[in-house]
Amino acid sequence: MNAQTTDPVPAPPTPGDSELLAIRRSKLEKLKELGHEPFGGRYDTTHSPGGLQEAFAEGLSVRVAGRVSARRDMGKTLFFDVSDIGGRMQCFLNAKNVPEEVFALFRDLIDLGDWLGVEGETFITKTGEPSIKVTALTVLSKALRPMPDKWHGVSDREIKYRQRYLDLMSNARSREVFLMRSRILAEIRRYLGNLDYLEVETPMLQGVAGGAAARPFETFHNALGQPFYLRIAPELYLKRLLVGGFTKVFELNRNFRNEGISRRHNPEFTMLEAYQAYGDFEVMADMVEDLICHLAETFCGTLKIEHKDEEGQVVRT
Known part of the structure; x- marks a missing residue:
């Protein structure tokens, strides 16, 4: 970002979400302190998440970008999904495979709704899930507001039409x-x-x-x-x-x-x-x-x- 660019100003919080906003803002500031640009930049990809699913093969060196749509924390191992309009791809992050700061970055500062660039090698898990063994992460955009509910999406019809992007996230x-x-x-x-x-x-x-x-x-x-x-x-x-x-x-x-x-x-x-x-x-x-x-x-x-x-x-x- 150049010297004239300022961080985007989010909409005022609605009642009940100020605590969540405060938590995410604190993570945003921590990302800046660590030298990460939290609101966008160029990231060259080899595949989209959905495209990689369709053309999947083991042992590929890949770079994908997408929204973090799911995460499962298991101590020193983390699974998360990156998604875009065409599909999703599971990612596998293990403390043994990446520097401690990379593992800590995701564990402590990344939330559902954030956008990441993921670099790694494709493999299939023991449960048969096509995945990426992560070797590097790039923060592309930090979400300050939570995503709609994973299972129910946006139920308010008025919100669906006035804030279509929320409906598209979950529907x-x-x-x-x-x-x-x-x-x-x-x-x-x-x-x-x-x-x-x-x-x-x-x-x-x-x-x-x-x-x-x-x-x-x-x-x-x-x-x-x-x-x-x-x-x-x-x-x-x-x-x-x-x-x-x-x-x-x-x-x-x-x-x-x-x-x-x-x-x-x-x-x-x-x-x-x-x-x-x-x-x-x-x-x-x-x-x-x-x-x-x-x-x-x-x-x-x-x-x-x-x-x-x-x-x-x-x-x-």
Whole structure:
């Protein structure tokens, strides 16, 4: 960190956690005294935790980085897991294999939620668990607040949506939703590209709120001295591209509508809009139907869904 950089200031403690914060802050100060940079820096890795699990072989010299998600203290032997979005890897730390200061560093100053760089050699424990025999540790970031409960995660729905990072820490299902969404968007772009659609980006700030019947968000452009609107739809600009000579265009991007809000209705949302010259609504309807079927088969493996029939029985059609 350069001379102008200051340590991040955590949010004020909530009632009941001030003692825990004080303990972790004291560990933070001890790390600084020992010469460790507690808030980030470069760490080159050979594998991710999940990637190493998939490509595991004994006797590899590896460097991985991740969050400490579990630890088991057994005197002179410590087991802990480092995790990232793709998986976890167990690490084995023994007082005989590392200098005393390295062992003491983890034993006394590392908590669940901290980020570590781990260097060592892969092996399989007597119980058959792929692991890393640790030879060196690097503190990458010190967590000042505890992680959500390992088994129950974040149960408060309001916290889930307002502090999504807490939900992602403990909820594999939420992480999979994020990953699946990214894959689906990438596949939509690939699919339309194969149909010779050109992806474009049209203005987010528009002088006229058009393309849909919705209330816009209003703003003001200081340099131009005139009002603007966050777009409610990209339609008008996409059609101008057809006028310019492109025959197939689409945009997969954000739109903004200053209306109601709920778990299922967000004023800021992602929308696909596509246009094609020399076609009609049936051409576009067929394209969208084929796209949805393609996505369902690609990511769900089937076009069948489970639903309840008239008698309330779950059926698959």
